[in-house]
Amino acid sequence: MVDEERAELIQQAMEILGPSADRAEVEKALRTIEGYKRTKKESWTPSLRYGHAVTKDQRDAAKMAVPALKRVLIALTPVANDPQLWIDGKEIDLEFLRSLQEHLETIERAKIRPGTSFDARKRLAVQAAADLLKAAGKLPTTTRGGDFERLSATLWGDTDADFQELVQEYLHQTSKLGGQPETN
Incomplete structure (x- = not known):
């Protein structure tokens, strides 16, 4: 001001x-x-670790992303160590994708916060x-x-x-x- x-x-x-x-x-x-x-x-923005709620849009986005991420993880797991699929010479980070999936599943289960x-x-x-x-x-x-x-x-x-x-x-x-x- x-x-x-x-x-x-x-x-x-x-x-x-x-x-x-x-x-x-x-x-x-x-x-x-x-x-x-x-x-x-x-x-x-609330912290999900303490059970706070999220907006409807956040929850809906998580609901769409979780199944897609599961499919990506299933598809990449057998070939994750294949150097031809590495990005910029680095192995595909499946742990990051798994932690992202867990986080999105937490959002998917969260309560909707009033606006x-x-x-x-x-x-x-x-x-x-x-x-x-x-x-x-x-x-x-x-x-x-x-x-x-x-x-x-x-x-x-x-x-x-x-x-x-x-x-x-x-x-x-x-x-x-x-x-x-x-x-x-």
């Missing part, structure tokens, strides 16, 4: 929060969310907005276009983003956990 954009977002957040808000806390929240968005986007990766990151903006509002002496509310939703969108970096459902979910969860009562 460009410094001018960041300054504009901080200014918008300060206008929403009012004069009692701490600018340093707003800047810190914005930096945290920016960093989280940047690092988590690249590292969102809500952005929600987890947007929830951080909602949490930061709630904390900033409370620090400024304002109650977070579920009002569409209200301070809570506008501040969440501003901290996210997209003032036109719709945070209504996430704001409602946050207030519902905190009221269930004994936090601030849900308000409309």
